Amino acid sequence: MKRSELISRILITVAIVSVVGAPLYFWSHTPLIHVHIAEDGGWSPDVIKANVNEPLNLKLTSDDVVHGFAVGQMDMQSVDVLPGKVADVTLNFDKPGIYTFFCTRWCGINHWRMRGTIEVSGSPADPSTSSGQRPEPASVPMYVTLGLDIDAPHDSPSIPFSQPSAINGQQLAVNLPIDRSTEYYLGNSPYQVFDELGSTSLTEIQRWNVVASIWQSNTTPESLANGQHLFAQNCAACHGENGAGNGVFADDLAAADESSMQTMAGSDNMTMQSPVDFTNPTRMLGASPALLQGKILRGGMGTGMPMWGSIFTEEQIWDLIAYLYSFQFDYHN
Ligand code: HEC
Structure with missing residues (x-):
């Protein structure tokens, strides 16, 4: 095998590894969010970063009882988070802002304290294609x-x-x-x-x-x-x-x-x-x-x-x- 042939083979292998490997790497490295009742720490982590118009994939698992996951002011079905199982959620944000996610299953007296934030940065999508997502500019109550x-x-x-x-x-x-x-x-x-x-x-x-x-x-x-x-x-x-x-x-x-x-x-x-x-x-x-x-x-x-x-x-x-x-x-x- 000529030297140039070898180099191109190596390059092809590298390319294959990165095409197949990168998604695998990201898949296995989407951090697992652990959920506990509020007294044991609630969501961890409870602050998540995301970018406008980039799908945010979350994997959630409960370490105790049944919890639920939903994002406030967003039109979405809540997702149950069961003990020992991994729930998969993909979110899309078309506006920057701070969104609140919360537990939707009564999990204890401090259930309502089970909240966290998703900080979405980037510039908003073309308003004509926006799906009507909030948060809107805060109006004075x-x-x-x-x-x-x-x-x-x-x-x-x-x-x-x-x-x-x-x-x-x-x-x-x-x-x-x-x-x-x-x-x-x-x-x-x-x-x-x-x-x-x-x-x-x-x-x-x-x-x-x-x-x-x-x-x-x-x-x-x-x-x-x-x-x-x-x-x-x-x-x-x-x-x-x-x-x-x-x-x-x-x-x-x-x-x-x-x-x-x-x-x-x-x-x-x-x-x-x-x-x-x-x-x-x-x-x-x-x-x-x-x-x-x-x-x-x-x-x-x-x-x-x-x-x-x-x-x-x-x-x-x-x-x-x-x-x-x-x-x-x-x-x-
Ligand atoms: C974890 C328990 C709890 C939950 C859940 C809860 N509340 Fe309350 N709520 C209270 C307590 C305790 C008070 C009285 C204390 C106060 O007024 O600050 C109260 C007071 C209020 C008041 C004030 C009424 C007044 O006359 O001053 C309103 C209105 C209210 N709740 C509406 C709601 C609504 C609507 C929901 C659901 C979206 C809700 N609450 C969920 C515990 C709760």
Whole structure:
């Protein structure tokens, strides 16, 4: 064999090795993400880097119980991560930004702390081909523009004797001088609207019925159904399937409160509270949609109420809020 022939054979071999070997190398070197319950460290690693328009392949395995994986504000099916098995996920990002991934299976009392971030860098794709992925440029939430103190107590000074009926209110509302803008609804609590209706000749229950009809006119059956679905998946474990604040995790939160009181005597940075009872009219009729949005976006600051701002789209949060009010108002009779 001539020298030049040998060199070209070597080169071909090198080329074959790198064509076959490189993907194999990357396949075997896609780091395996280990998932544990939050108390044992959650996701590791919990910060992942990616580039715009380059598929991000993730391999996940659980070292304890069943977990789930999904990325917030992204239209994707969540993926179960089973103990001892490897789940394979490929993601594509067409916009740079910081995305939050989270656990979608209830895996323990600190399940909602199971979050991590994917930092996507690069320049955004041509907007005309973009698939409508978020994150969008952060808009200022309404509770901030309205200057609401979402931590201040917001009890309703008065509540109806029976559940207000939207259908009874509809007729009464027809000729009333009511501000029907979305902004008015979002920025006022049901009680504030009830109070303003005091200038009319309506009885108290009639005024509450009108309030129920205004709240109903600001939502749709589709939004309520979507809100109910999101609630069952993400909120019911604490707030209860029927909204009454008695979810399966409510007792655990109370127990965590007691033990945190004992172990951290004198410290007030962990004050676990019972989940809010959305069937309680005093609490709910005193809260405006903008206030509830603030609570959901930001979370309870160490009270056990998670922050959802990076998980849900704005629309999903309004759907949840519309659903929360449906524990107060009768929309059917
Ligand atoms: C891990 C338990 C837990 C989960 C899960 C949870 N919450 Fe909460 N939530 C709480 C606790 C505890 C509070 C009371 C503390 C507070 O107000 O800060 C609360 C308070 C709230 C409030 C404030 C109500 C008010 O009148 O001030 C809203 C609104 C709320 N939750 C909505 C939701 C929604 C919507 C979801 C699901 C997307 C959810 N929560 C999931 C524990 C939870």
